[in-house]
Amino acid sequence: MTSSLVLQAVLSGIVNGFVYALVGMGMAVIFKGTRIVNAMQGEFAVIGSLVAVFALQRAGLPYAVTIAGGIAAGAVTGFLVDWLFVRPMTRRGAGEEGFLLLTIGLAFTLSAAALFFGGRDSHLLPGFGGEGVVEIFGAFLTIHALWLVGIAGAVVIALRLFYTRTLIGLSMSAASLDPDGATTTGINVARMRALTFVLGGALGAVAGLLVTPLIAVNYQMGIGLTLKGFAAAILGGLSNPLGAVVGGLALGLLESLAVLSFPSGYKDAIALSLLIAIMILMPNGLLGRAGRKGG
Template sequence: MSVDLIVQAIVSGITNGFVYALIGVGIAIIFKGTRIINAMQGEFAVIGGMVAVFALQSAGLPYALAIVLGIAAGAASGLAIDLLFVQPMTRRGASEESFLLLTIGLAFALSAAALYFGGRDSHLLPAIGGDGVIEFLGAAMPVHAVALIAIAAALVLGLRFFYTRTLIGLAMTAASLDPDGATTSGINVRRMRSLTFLLGGAFGAIAGILVTPLLAMNYQMGIGLTLKGFAAAILGGLTNPLGAVAGALVLGLAESLAVLGFPSGYRDVVALSMLIVIMIVLPNGLLGRAARRGG
Protein backbone atom coordinates (compact mmCIF):
# COMPACT_ATOMS: atom_id res chain seq x y z
CA MET A 1 0.00 0.00 0.00
CA SER A 2 1.57 3.28 -1.11
CA VAL A 3 1.94 6.38 1.04
CA ASP A 4 0.22 8.44 -1.67
CA LEU A 5 -2.87 6.25 -1.39
CA ILE A 6 -2.98 6.66 2.38
CA VAL A 7 -2.62 10.44 2.09
CA GLN A 8 -5.38 10.51 -0.53
CA ALA A 9 -7.67 8.57 1.82
CA ILE A 10 -6.89 10.96 4.68
CA VAL A 11 -7.61 14.01 2.52
CA SER A 12 -10.92 12.50 1.38
CA GLY A 13 -11.78 11.59 4.96
CA ILE A 14 -11.16 15.12 6.21
CA THR A 15 -13.28 16.57 3.40
CA ASN A 16 -16.17 14.19 4.11
CA GLY A 17 -15.71 14.79 7.82
CA PHE A 18 -16.36 18.51 7.50
CA VAL A 19 -19.55 17.82 5.55
CA TYR A 20 -20.71 15.46 8.30
CA ALA A 21 -19.63 18.09 10.82
CA LEU A 22 -22.04 20.66 9.42
CA ILE A 23 -24.87 18.11 9.60
CA GLY A 24 -23.84 17.01 13.10
CA VAL A 25 -23.52 20.61 14.28
CA GLY A 26 -27.05 21.28 13.04
CA ILE A 27 -28.36 18.26 14.95
CA ALA A 28 -26.51 19.35 18.08
CA ILE A 29 -27.74 22.96 17.75
CA ILE A 30 -31.36 21.84 17.69
CA PHE A 31 -30.90 19.32 20.51
CA LYS A 32 -29.01 21.85 22.61
CA GLY A 33 -31.76 24.43 22.22
CA THR A 34 -34.88 22.23 22.35
CA ARG A 35 -33.88 18.72 23.53
CA ILE A 36 -35.40 17.39 20.30
CA ILE A 37 -33.47 14.78 18.31
CA ASN A 38 -33.91 15.96 14.74
CA ALA A 39 -34.03 12.91 12.46
CA MET A 40 -34.56 15.06 9.36
CA GLN A 41 -31.41 17.20 9.47
CA GLY A 42 -30.13 15.65 6.25
CA GLU A 43 -33.30 16.78 4.48
CA PHE A 44 -32.29 20.39 5.11
CA ALA A 45 -29.17 19.59 3.10
CA VAL A 46 -31.29 18.18 0.28
CA ILE A 47 -33.50 21.30 0.33
CA GLY A 48 -30.52 23.65 0.26
CA GLY A 49 -28.76 21.77 -2.52
CA MET A 50 -31.87 21.31 -4.67
CA VAL A 51 -33.03 24.92 -4.34
CA ALA A 52 -29.56 26.19 -5.27
CA VAL A 53 -29.43 23.83 -8.28
CA PHE A 54 -32.80 24.90 -9.67
CA ALA A 55 -32.21 28.59 -8.93
CA LEU A 56 -28.98 28.37 -10.93
CA GLN A 57 -29.97 26.03 -13.74
CA SER A 58 -33.71 26.58 -14.21
CA ALA A 59 -34.12 30.21 -13.15
CA GLY A 60 -30.75 31.28 -14.50
CA LEU A 61 -29.86 33.26 -11.39
CA PRO A 62 -26.25 34.13 -10.51
CA TYR A 63 -24.43 31.43 -8.55
CA ALA A 64 -24.03 33.62 -5.46
CA LEU A 65 -27.75 34.40 -5.37
CA ALA A 66 -28.60 30.73 -5.89
CA ILE A 67 -26.47 29.85 -2.86
CA VAL A 68 -28.19 32.53 -0.76
CA LEU A 69 -31.60 31.19 -1.79
CA GLY A 70 -30.56 27.64 -0.93
CA ILE A 71 -29.44 28.66 2.56
CA ALA A 72 -32.59 30.75 3.03
CA ALA A 73 -34.74 27.78 1.99
CA GLY A 74 -33.08 25.54 4.58
CA ALA A 75 -33.45 28.15 7.31
CA ALA A 76 -37.07 28.83 6.36
CA SER A 77 -37.82 25.10 6.41
CA GLY A 78 -36.44 24.80 9.92
CA LEU A 79 -38.46 27.80 11.10
CA ALA A 80 -41.64 26.51 9.43
CA ILE A 81 -41.29 23.11 11.10
CA ASP A 82 -41.02 24.79 14.48
CA LEU A 83 -44.01 27.08 13.91
CA LEU A 84 -46.29 24.51 12.27
CA PHE A 85 -45.44 21.36 14.19
CA VAL A 86 -43.12 21.74 17.16
CA GLN A 87 -44.82 24.65 18.91
CA PRO A 88 -48.36 23.19 18.70
CA MET A 89 -47.06 19.86 20.02
CA THR A 90 -45.16 21.64 22.80
CA ARG A 91 -48.32 23.44 23.90
CA ARG A 92 -50.06 20.06 24.15
CA GLY A 93 -47.26 18.61 26.27
CA ALA A 94 -45.89 16.16 23.71
CA SER A 95 -43.19 13.75 24.86
CA GLU A 96 -39.63 13.51 23.52
CA GLU A 97 -40.61 10.32 21.71
CA SER A 98 -43.41 12.16 19.94
CA PHE A 99 -41.00 14.78 18.63
CA LEU A 100 -38.63 12.08 17.40
CA LEU A 101 -41.49 10.40 15.58
CA LEU A 102 -42.45 13.79 14.13
CA THR A 103 -39.00 14.41 12.65
CA ILE A 104 -38.82 10.87 11.27
CA GLY A 105 -42.17 11.36 9.55
CA LEU A 106 -41.13 14.76 8.21
CA ALA A 107 -37.92 13.25 6.86
CA PHE A 108 -39.90 10.82 4.71
CA ALA A 109 -42.37 13.54 3.69
CA LEU A 110 -39.61 15.93 2.59
CA SER A 111 -37.82 13.14 0.75
CA ALA A 112 -41.04 12.43 -1.15
CA ALA A 113 -41.44 16.15 -1.87
CA ALA A 114 -37.89 16.29 -3.23
CA LEU A 115 -38.70 13.31 -5.46
CA TYR A 116 -41.89 14.99 -6.69
CA PHE A 117 -40.34 18.35 -7.49
CA GLY A 118 -36.81 17.28 -8.40
CA GLY A 119 -37.39 13.88 -9.93
CA ARG A 120 -35.11 10.88 -9.67
CA ASP A 121 -32.18 12.58 -11.38
CA SER A 122 -29.09 13.59 -9.47
CA HIS A 123 -27.92 17.19 -9.70
CA LEU A 124 -24.54 18.91 -9.45
CA LEU A 125 -23.50 22.46 -8.67
CA PRO A 126 -20.38 24.09 -10.15
CA ALA A 127 -17.33 23.59 -7.96
CA ILE A 128 -15.63 26.52 -6.29
CA GLY A 129 -12.41 26.94 -8.23
CA GLY A 130 -13.74 24.99 -11.19
CA ASP A 131 -11.78 21.83 -11.99
CA GLY A 132 -8.66 23.08 -10.23
CA VAL A 133 -6.67 20.56 -8.21
CA ILE A 134 -4.03 21.07 -5.52
CA GLU A 135 -1.20 18.57 -5.08
CA PHE A 136 -0.59 17.76 -1.43
CA LEU A 137 2.04 15.15 -0.43
CA GLY A 138 1.30 13.19 -3.57
CA ALA A 139 -2.48 13.39 -3.20
CA ALA A 140 -4.80 15.33 -5.49
CA MET A 141 -7.20 17.63 -3.67
CA PRO A 142 -9.87 19.58 -5.57
CA VAL A 143 -9.87 23.31 -4.92
CA HIS A 144 -13.52 22.98 -3.95
CA ALA A 145 -12.58 20.54 -1.17
CA VAL A 146 -10.11 23.09 0.22
CA ALA A 147 -12.79 25.77 0.08
CA LEU A 148 -15.29 23.41 1.75
CA ILE A 149 -12.93 22.75 4.65
CA ALA A 150 -12.13 26.46 5.06
CA ILE A 151 -15.80 27.50 4.95
CA ALA A 152 -16.88 24.78 7.37
CA ALA A 153 -14.10 25.64 9.81
CA ALA A 154 -14.99 29.34 9.63
CA LEU A 155 -18.66 28.58 10.27
CA VAL A 156 -17.84 26.44 13.30
CA LEU A 157 -15.60 29.15 14.76
CA GLY A 158 -18.28 31.71 13.98
CA LEU A 159 -20.83 29.57 15.81
CA ARG A 160 -18.58 29.53 18.87
CA PHE A 161 -18.36 33.32 18.76
CA PHE A 162 -22.12 33.58 18.26
CA TYR A 163 -22.95 31.49 21.34
CA THR A 164 -20.40 33.12 23.64
CA ARG A 165 -20.15 36.74 22.48
CA THR A 166 -23.51 37.88 21.06
CA LEU A 167 -26.66 38.78 22.97
CA ILE A 168 -28.86 36.49 20.89
CA GLY A 169 -26.44 33.58 21.23
CA LEU A 170 -26.21 34.04 25.00
CA ALA A 171 -30.00 34.27 25.20
CA MET A 172 -30.36 31.04 23.21
CA THR A 173 -27.91 29.32 25.55
CA ALA A 174 -29.75 30.61 28.62
CA ALA A 175 -33.11 29.52 27.21
CA SER A 176 -31.75 26.01 26.61
CA LEU A 177 -30.12 25.62 30.04
CA ASP A 178 -32.84 27.15 32.23
CA PRO A 179 -36.07 28.05 30.41
CA ASP A 180 -37.86 29.23 33.56
CA GLY A 181 -34.95 31.39 34.69
CA ALA A 182 -34.57 32.80 31.18
CA THR A 183 -38.26 33.70 31.08
CA THR A 184 -38.02 35.60 34.37
CA SER A 185 -35.04 37.48 32.91
CA GLY A 186 -37.17 38.72 30.03
CA ILE A 187 -35.96 36.25 27.39
CA ASN A 188 -38.59 35.01 24.96
CA VAL A 189 -37.86 31.28 25.20
CA ARG A 190 -40.25 30.36 22.41
CA ARG A 191 -38.56 32.80 20.04
CA MET A 192 -35.12 31.48 20.98
CA ARG A 193 -36.23 27.96 20.17
CA SER A 194 -37.56 29.12 16.82
CA LEU A 195 -34.18 30.70 16.10
CA THR A 196 -32.59 27.38 17.04
CA PHE A 197 -34.53 25.58 14.31
CA LEU A 198 -33.76 28.37 11.86
CA LEU A 199 -30.04 28.10 12.61
CA GLY A 200 -30.08 24.30 12.39
CA GLY A 201 -31.85 24.46 9.03
CA ALA A 202 -29.31 26.95 7.72
CA PHE A 203 -26.36 24.74 8.72
CA GLY A 204 -27.98 21.75 7.03
CA ALA A 205 -28.57 23.73 3.83
CA ILE A 206 -24.97 24.97 3.77
CA ALA A 207 -23.76 21.37 4.07
CA GLY A 208 -25.95 20.38 1.13
CA ILE A 209 -24.72 23.24 -1.04
CA LEU A 210 -21.08 22.51 -0.26
CA VAL A 211 -21.35 18.78 -0.95
CA THR A 212 -23.38 19.05 -4.17
CA PRO A 213 -20.38 19.93 -6.38
CA LEU A 214 -18.63 16.77 -5.08
CA LEU A 215 -21.54 14.34 -4.81
CA ALA A 216 -24.58 14.66 -7.05
CA MET A 217 -27.58 15.60 -4.92
CA ASN A 218 -30.78 13.60 -5.12
CA TYR A 219 -33.88 12.96 -3.04
CA GLN A 220 -32.36 9.88 -1.35
CA MET A 221 -29.30 11.54 0.20
CA GLY A 222 -31.03 12.98 3.25
CA ILE A 223 -31.21 9.83 5.37
CA GLY A 224 -27.55 8.96 4.77
CA LEU A 225 -26.39 12.44 5.73
CA THR A 226 -28.61 12.39 8.82
CA LEU A 227 -27.13 9.10 10.02
CA LYS A 228 -23.56 10.30 9.50
CA GLY A 229 -24.28 13.62 11.18
CA PHE A 230 -26.05 11.93 14.08
CA ALA A 231 -23.11 9.58 14.60
CA ALA A 232 -20.78 12.59 14.61
CA ALA A 233 -22.96 14.45 17.11
CA ILE A 234 -23.14 11.44 19.43
CA LEU A 235 -19.37 10.99 19.30
CA GLY A 236 -18.74 14.62 20.17
CA GLY A 237 -21.52 15.00 22.71
CA LEU A 238 -25.07 15.65 21.55
CA THR A 239 -25.40 18.89 23.52
CA ASN A 240 -22.09 20.27 22.23
CA PRO A 241 -22.28 21.55 18.63
CA LEU A 242 -18.52 22.01 18.44
CA GLY A 243 -17.89 18.47 19.66
CA ALA A 244 -19.71 17.22 16.57
CA VAL A 245 -16.75 18.43 14.50
CA ALA A 246 -14.36 16.08 16.30
CA GLY A 247 -16.80 13.20 15.92
CA ALA A 248 -17.32 13.97 12.24
CA LEU A 249 -13.59 14.00 11.48
CA VAL A 250 -13.16 10.64 13.19
CA LEU A 251 -16.08 9.24 11.20
CA GLY A 252 -14.85 10.65 7.90
CA LEU A 253 -11.33 9.32 8.41
CA ALA A 254 -12.61 5.93 9.57
CA GLU A 255 -14.74 5.34 6.49
CA SER A 256 -12.07 6.59 4.07
CA LEU A 257 -9.28 4.50 5.61
CA ALA A 258 -11.60 1.48 5.73
CA VAL A 259 -11.63 1.45 1.91
CA LEU A 260 -7.89 0.75 1.95
CA GLY A 261 -8.37 -2.63 3.60
CA PHE A 262 -11.91 -3.61 2.66
CA PRO A 263 -14.14 -3.47 -0.43
CA SER A 264 -15.87 -0.11 -0.78
CA GLY A 265 -19.25 -1.70 -0.10
CA TYR A 266 -18.13 -2.43 3.46
CA ARG A 267 -17.00 1.15 4.12
CA ASP A 268 -19.97 2.15 6.26
CA VAL A 269 -20.02 -1.17 8.11
CA VAL A 270 -16.37 -0.89 9.12
CA ALA A 271 -16.59 2.80 10.01
CA LEU A 272 -19.73 2.49 12.12
CA SER A 273 -18.38 -0.65 13.81
CA MET A 274 -15.33 1.37 14.83
CA LEU A 275 -17.64 4.03 16.24
CA ILE A 276 -19.44 1.43 18.34
CA VAL A 277 -16.13 0.35 19.81
CA ILE A 278 -15.19 3.97 20.52
CA MET A 279 -18.49 4.58 22.32
CA ILE A 280 -18.01 1.43 24.42
CA VAL A 281 -14.56 2.63 25.47
CA LEU A 282 -15.57 6.32 25.74
CA PRO A 283 -19.29 6.35 26.62
CA ASN A 284 -19.25 10.13 27.19
CA GLY A 285 -17.89 10.80 23.72
CA LEU A 286 -14.49 11.79 22.45
CA LEU A 287 -14.28 14.98 24.50
CA GLY A 288 -15.44 13.55 27.81
CA ARG A 289 -18.26 14.41 30.20
CA ALA A 290 -17.29 18.05 30.77
CA ALA A 291 -17.16 18.83 27.05
CA ARG A 292 -20.68 17.52 26.53
CA ARG A 293 -21.94 20.70 28.18
CA GLY A 294 -19.92 22.88 25.81
CA GLY A 295 -20.83 24.72 22.68
Protein backbone atom coordinates in the same frame (compact mmCIF):
# COMPACT_ATOMS: atom_id res chain seq x y z
CA MET B 1 0.29 0.59 0.37
CA THR B 2 2.08 3.83 -0.46
CA SER B 3 2.30 6.94 1.68
CA SER B 4 0.55 8.99 -1.02
CA LEU B 5 -2.39 6.56 -0.92
CA VAL B 6 -2.64 6.92 2.84
CA LEU B 7 -2.44 10.71 2.53
CA GLN B 8 -5.15 10.62 -0.12
CA ALA B 9 -7.40 8.69 2.27
CA VAL B 10 -6.64 11.10 5.11
CA LEU B 11 -7.43 14.17 3.00
CA SER B 12 -10.65 12.60 1.72
CA GLY B 13 -11.59 11.72 5.28
CA ILE B 14 -11.05 15.30 6.42
CA VAL B 15 -13.25 16.65 3.60
CA ASN B 16 -16.02 14.14 4.31
CA GLY B 17 -15.60 14.68 8.03
CA PHE B 18 -16.32 18.40 7.76
CA VAL B 19 -19.54 17.64 5.88
CA TYR B 20 -20.61 15.21 8.60
CA ALA B 21 -19.56 17.78 11.18
CA LEU B 22 -21.81 20.47 9.70
CA VAL B 23 -24.79 18.11 9.69
CA GLY B 24 -23.94 16.98 13.22
CA MET B 25 -23.57 20.59 14.37
CA GLY B 26 -27.05 21.33 13.09
CA MET B 27 -28.46 18.36 15.01
CA ALA B 28 -26.57 19.36 18.15
CA VAL B 29 -27.73 22.98 17.88
CA ILE B 30 -31.36 21.85 17.74
CA PHE B 31 -30.91 19.32 20.55
CA LYS B 32 -29.08 21.87 22.69
CA GLY B 33 -31.91 24.37 22.29
CA THR B 34 -34.96 22.12 22.35
CA ARG B 35 -33.97 18.62 23.53
CA ILE B 36 -35.34 17.28 20.26
CA VAL B 37 -33.38 14.68 18.29
CA ASN B 38 -33.92 15.93 14.76
CA ALA B 39 -34.11 12.90 12.47
CA MET B 40 -34.73 15.13 9.41
CA GLN B 41 -31.48 17.13 9.58
CA GLY B 42 -30.22 15.66 6.31
CA GLU B 43 -33.36 16.88 4.55
CA PHE B 44 -32.31 20.47 5.23
CA ALA B 45 -29.22 19.70 3.14
CA VAL B 46 -31.31 18.26 0.31
CA ILE B 47 -33.70 21.22 0.34
CA GLY B 48 -30.91 23.80 0.31
CA SER B 49 -29.10 22.02 -2.51
CA LEU B 50 -32.15 21.50 -4.71
CA VAL B 51 -33.28 25.11 -4.31
CA ALA B 52 -29.81 26.27 -5.37
CA VAL B 53 -29.73 23.83 -8.32
CA PHE B 54 -33.10 24.93 -9.67
CA ALA B 55 -32.38 28.62 -9.09
CA LEU B 56 -29.12 28.27 -11.02
CA GLN B 57 -30.18 25.94 -13.82
CA ARG B 58 -33.79 26.90 -14.42
CA ALA B 59 -34.03 30.50 -13.23
CA GLY B 60 -30.53 31.43 -14.38
CA LEU B 61 -29.73 33.41 -11.23
CA PRO B 62 -26.12 34.27 -10.32
CA TYR B 63 -24.33 31.54 -8.40
CA ALA B 64 -23.89 33.68 -5.27
CA VAL B 65 -27.62 34.42 -5.23
CA THR B 66 -28.49 30.73 -5.57
CA ILE B 67 -26.18 29.84 -2.66
CA ALA B 68 -27.81 32.48 -0.48
CA GLY B 69 -31.22 31.20 -1.58
CA GLY B 70 -30.31 27.64 -0.64
CA ILE B 71 -29.21 28.67 2.85
CA ALA B 72 -32.36 30.76 3.25
CA ALA B 73 -34.49 27.79 2.15
CA GLY B 74 -32.96 25.62 4.87
CA ALA B 75 -33.48 28.34 7.49
CA VAL B 76 -37.12 28.94 6.44
CA THR B 77 -37.82 25.20 6.48
CA GLY B 78 -36.46 25.04 10.03
CA PHE B 79 -38.72 27.94 11.07
CA LEU B 80 -41.78 26.29 9.48
CA VAL B 81 -41.06 22.99 11.23
CA ASP B 82 -41.03 24.78 14.57
CA TRP B 83 -44.05 26.99 13.84
CA LEU B 84 -46.31 24.39 12.24
CA PHE B 85 -45.42 21.28 14.24
CA VAL B 86 -43.14 21.73 17.24
CA ARG B 87 -44.99 24.62 18.91
CA PRO B 88 -48.44 22.97 18.73
CA MET B 89 -47.02 19.71 20.08
CA THR B 90 -45.19 21.59 22.85
CA ARG B 91 -48.43 23.27 23.92
CA ARG B 92 -50.06 19.84 24.16
CA GLY B 93 -47.25 18.49 26.32
CA ALA B 94 -45.67 16.12 23.80
CA GLY B 95 -42.74 14.05 25.04
CA GLU B 96 -39.36 13.32 23.47
CA GLU B 97 -40.69 10.22 21.76
CA GLY B 98 -43.43 12.23 20.06
CA PHE B 99 -40.96 14.77 18.71
CA LEU B 100 -38.66 12.01 17.45
CA LEU B 101 -41.57 10.41 15.58
CA LEU B 102 -42.49 13.83 14.22
CA THR B 103 -39.04 14.42 12.73
CA ILE B 104 -38.90 10.89 11.32
CA GLY B 105 -42.25 11.46 9.62
CA LEU B 106 -41.14 14.84 8.30
CA ALA B 107 -37.96 13.26 6.94
CA PHE B 108 -39.99 10.85 4.80
CA THR B 109 -42.43 13.61 3.82
CA LEU B 110 -39.68 15.97 2.69
CA SER B 111 -37.91 13.16 0.85
CA ALA B 112 -41.14 12.45 -1.04
CA ALA B 113 -41.50 16.18 -1.79
CA ALA B 114 -37.94 16.24 -3.15
CA LEU B 115 -38.81 13.27 -5.36
CA PHE B 116 -41.97 15.01 -6.59
CA PHE B 117 -40.32 18.32 -7.44
CA GLY B 118 -36.81 17.16 -8.32
CA GLY B 119 -37.50 13.76 -9.82
CA ARG B 120 -35.24 10.74 -9.56
CA ASP B 121 -32.32 12.47 -11.28
CA SER B 122 -29.23 13.51 -9.37
CA HIS B 123 -28.02 17.09 -9.59
CA LEU B 124 -24.62 18.74 -9.26
CA LEU B 125 -23.58 22.29 -8.51
CA PRO B 126 -20.43 23.90 -9.93
CA GLY B 127 -17.42 23.64 -7.67
CA PHE B 128 -16.32 26.74 -5.78
CA GLY B 129 -13.13 28.05 -7.40
CA GLY B 130 -13.57 26.04 -10.58
CA GLU B 131 -12.90 22.42 -11.47
CA GLY B 132 -9.12 22.45 -10.88
CA VAL B 133 -7.13 19.95 -8.83
CA VAL B 134 -4.31 20.56 -6.35
CA GLU B 135 -1.50 18.10 -5.65
CA ILE B 136 -0.39 17.74 -2.02
CA PHE B 137 2.65 15.45 -1.60
CA GLY B 138 1.39 13.04 -4.23
CA ALA B 139 -2.27 13.19 -3.19
CA PHE B 140 -4.91 15.16 -5.08
CA LEU B 141 -7.78 17.34 -3.97
CA THR B 142 -10.17 19.43 -6.01
CA ILE B 143 -10.16 23.18 -5.51
CA HIS B 144 -13.71 22.90 -4.24
CA ALA B 145 -12.62 20.46 -1.51
CA LEU B 146 -10.19 23.07 -0.21
CA TRP B 147 -12.98 25.65 -0.25
CA LEU B 148 -15.20 23.19 1.61
CA VAL B 149 -12.66 22.74 4.40
CA GLY B 150 -12.05 26.49 4.62
CA ILE B 151 -15.73 27.43 4.67
CA ALA B 152 -16.60 24.69 7.15
CA GLY B 153 -13.79 25.86 9.44
CA ALA B 154 -15.07 29.43 9.21
CA VAL B 155 -18.59 28.25 10.08
CA VAL B 156 -17.25 26.44 13.15
CA ILE B 157 -15.47 29.59 14.35
CA ALA B 158 -18.50 31.75 13.60
CA LEU B 159 -20.79 29.42 15.55
CA ARG B 160 -18.46 29.52 18.53
CA LEU B 161 -18.39 33.32 18.46
CA PHE B 162 -22.16 33.44 17.98
CA TYR B 163 -22.83 31.44 21.16
CA THR B 164 -20.22 33.21 23.28
CA ARG B 165 -20.13 36.81 22.01
CA THR B 166 -23.58 37.78 20.71
CA LEU B 167 -26.69 38.67 22.70
CA ILE B 168 -28.90 36.32 20.66
CA GLY B 169 -26.48 33.42 21.04
CA LEU B 170 -26.18 33.95 24.79
CA SER B 171 -29.98 34.20 25.05
CA MET B 172 -30.39 30.94 23.12
CA SER B 173 -27.95 29.23 25.48
CA ALA B 174 -29.75 30.63 28.54
CA ALA B 175 -33.14 29.55 27.19
CA SER B 176 -31.87 26.02 26.64
CA LEU B 177 -30.20 25.68 30.05
CA ASP B 178 -32.93 27.23 32.22
CA PRO B 179 -36.16 28.16 30.37
CA ASP B 180 -37.94 29.38 33.49
CA GLY B 181 -35.01 31.47 34.64
CA ALA B 182 -34.54 32.88 31.14
CA THR B 183 -38.20 33.91 31.05
CA THR B 184 -37.85 35.85 34.28
CA THR B 185 -35.01 37.90 32.74
CA GLY B 186 -37.16 38.87 29.76
CA ILE B 187 -35.94 36.30 27.22
CA ASN B 188 -38.62 35.05 24.85
CA VAL B 189 -37.97 31.31 25.14
CA ALA B 190 -40.35 30.37 22.30
CA ARG B 191 -38.57 32.79 19.97
CA MET B 192 -35.16 31.43 20.97
CA ARG B 193 -36.31 27.89 20.23
CA ALA B 194 -37.60 29.00 16.83
CA LEU B 195 -34.21 30.58 16.11
CA THR B 196 -32.63 27.28 17.11
CA PHE B 197 -34.50 25.53 14.30
CA VAL B 198 -33.64 28.36 11.91
CA LEU B 199 -29.94 27.99 12.74
CA GLY B 200 -30.10 24.20 12.49
CA GLY B 201 -31.81 24.44 9.10
CA ALA B 202 -29.23 26.92 7.82
CA LEU B 203 -26.34 24.69 8.94
CA GLY B 204 -27.90 21.70 7.21
CA ALA B 205 -28.31 23.68 4.00
CA VAL B 206 -24.67 24.82 4.13
CA ALA B 207 -23.59 21.19 4.40
CA GLY B 208 -25.70 20.28 1.38
CA LEU B 209 -24.41 23.18 -0.70
CA LEU B 210 -20.80 22.29 0.08
CA VAL B 211 -21.15 18.60 -0.72
CA THR B 212 -23.29 18.89 -3.88
CA PRO B 213 -20.37 19.89 -6.15
CA LEU B 214 -18.67 16.63 -5.04
CA ILE B 215 -21.63 14.24 -4.73
CA ALA B 216 -24.78 14.71 -6.80
CA VAL B 217 -27.82 15.47 -4.67
CA ASN B 218 -31.03 13.48 -4.98
CA TYR B 219 -34.11 12.78 -2.92
CA GLN B 220 -32.45 9.82 -1.18
CA MET B 221 -29.41 11.68 0.14
CA GLY B 222 -31.02 13.04 3.30
CA ILE B 223 -31.17 9.82 5.33
CA GLY B 224 -27.49 9.06 4.75
CA LEU B 225 -26.41 12.54 5.84
CA THR B 226 -28.67 12.35 8.88
CA LEU B 227 -27.14 9.07 10.03
CA LYS B 228 -23.56 10.28 9.54
CA GLY B 229 -24.33 13.62 11.17
CA PHE B 230 -26.04 11.90 14.10
CA ALA B 231 -23.00 9.66 14.55
CA ALA B 232 -20.75 12.74 14.52
CA ALA B 233 -22.95 14.51 17.07
CA ILE B 234 -23.04 11.47 19.38
CA LEU B 235 -19.26 11.08 19.20
CA GLY B 236 -18.73 14.73 20.13
CA GLY B 237 -21.56 15.03 22.63
CA LEU B 238 -25.09 15.66 21.43
CA SER B 239 -25.43 18.81 23.54
CA ASN B 240 -22.18 20.27 22.21
CA PRO B 241 -22.41 21.60 18.62
CA LEU B 242 -18.65 22.14 18.41
CA GLY B 243 -18.01 18.60 19.63
CA ALA B 244 -19.67 17.41 16.41
CA VAL B 245 -16.61 18.72 14.56
CA VAL B 246 -14.39 16.26 16.42
CA GLY B 247 -16.92 13.48 15.88
CA GLY B 248 -17.35 14.28 12.19
CA LEU B 249 -13.62 14.30 11.50
CA ALA B 250 -13.16 11.06 13.42
CA LEU B 251 -15.96 9.39 11.47
CA GLY B 252 -14.71 10.72 8.14
CA LEU B 253 -11.18 9.46 8.78
CA LEU B 254 -12.38 6.05 9.96
CA GLU B 255 -14.51 5.74 6.86
CA SER B 256 -11.73 6.70 4.44
CA LEU B 257 -8.99 4.66 6.08
CA ALA B 258 -11.25 1.60 6.10
CA VAL B 259 -11.27 1.69 2.30
CA LEU B 260 -7.51 1.06 2.26
CA SER B 261 -7.96 -2.45 3.65
CA PHE B 262 -11.48 -3.40 2.63
CA PRO B 263 -13.69 -2.99 -0.46
CA SER B 264 -15.37 0.41 -0.61
CA GLY B 265 -18.81 -1.19 -0.28
CA TYR B 266 -17.96 -2.11 3.30
CA LYS B 267 -16.73 1.31 4.39
CA ASP B 268 -19.96 2.36 6.11
CA ALA B 269 -20.28 -0.93 8.00
CA ILE B 270 -16.66 -0.86 9.12
CA ALA B 271 -16.69 2.81 10.13
CA LEU B 272 -19.92 2.47 12.10
CA SER B 273 -18.72 -0.76 13.72
CA LEU B 274 -15.63 1.06 14.92
CA LEU B 275 -17.93 3.86 16.07
CA ILE B 276 -19.89 1.39 18.18
CA ALA B 277 -16.65 0.11 19.69
CA ILE B 278 -15.56 3.66 20.54
CA MET B 279 -18.88 4.39 22.22
CA ILE B 280 -18.64 1.18 24.26
CA LEU B 281 -15.18 2.17 25.46
CA MET B 282 -15.98 5.91 25.72
CA PRO B 283 -19.74 6.20 26.41
CA ASN B 284 -19.48 9.98 26.96
CA GLY B 285 -17.97 10.54 23.53
CA LEU B 286 -14.49 11.49 22.43
CA LEU B 287 -14.47 14.68 24.52
CA GLY B 288 -15.64 13.03 27.74
CA ARG B 289 -18.35 14.13 30.16
CA ALA B 290 -17.17 17.75 30.30
CA GLY B 291 -17.11 17.99 26.52
CA ARG B 292 -20.77 17.04 26.29
CA LYS B 293 -21.67 20.29 28.06
CA GLY B 294 -19.52 22.53 25.90
CA GLY B 295 -20.30 24.63 22.83
